[in-house]
Amino acid sequence: MVTCWRSGGSAQARNRTTAGIHSLVHIVSHDGDRQYFYLARARSWSARAADRSGPEFTGPARGEYHQPVPLTAEAVAGIDLKPDALAQLLLRHLRDGTDLFALPDLRASQPARA
Numbered sequence: 001m002v003t004c005w006r007s008g009g010s011a012q013a014r015n016r017t018t019a020g021i022h023s024l025v026h027i028v029s030h031d032g033d034r035q036y037f038y039l040a041r042a043r044s045w046s047a048r049a050a051d052r053s054g055p056e057f058t059g060p061a062r063g064e065y066h067q068p069v070p071l072t073a074e075a076v077a078g079i080d081l082k083p084d085a086l087a088q089l090l091l092r093h094l095r096d097g098t099d100l101f102a103l104p105d106l107r108a109s110q111p112a113r114a
Contacts, residue, residue: 022105
C-alpha cells in the first residue's frame with residue numbers, strides 16, 4: 001500500500017497516521033498553487049473516519065477518500081484517483097513492473113524555495 005501526502009502535512013499528522021516519506025514523485029501546478037505528492041511507507045494507520053481532519057477530508061469539492069488500495073495496476077485503475085496526471089504516472093509504472101521506490105526523488109531536482 002502507498003500513501004500520498006500533500007506538502008504542508010507532517011509525517012505524523014493529527015489523524016494518527018505515521019509514515020516514512022521516501023521520495024517526492026509528482027508535482028502539480030495550477031493557478032499559481034503547487035501540490036506535492038510523496039511516496040511513503042505507512043507505519044501505522046487508523047481506518048476510523050473520526051481520526052481524520054483537515055480540509056482535504058472535510059471539503060466536499062475534494063472528492064472521496066478510500067480505504068487503502070492494493071498497489072496494483074488493477075486496483076489503482078479501479079478507483080477515480082486524482083489528479084489524473086498522478087494516476088497515469090502510477091498506472092504507467094505499475095503496468096511496466098517498475099518498483100515505485102526506485103523512481104527518482106524530485107526533491108533532488110527542485111530549486112530551494114524562499
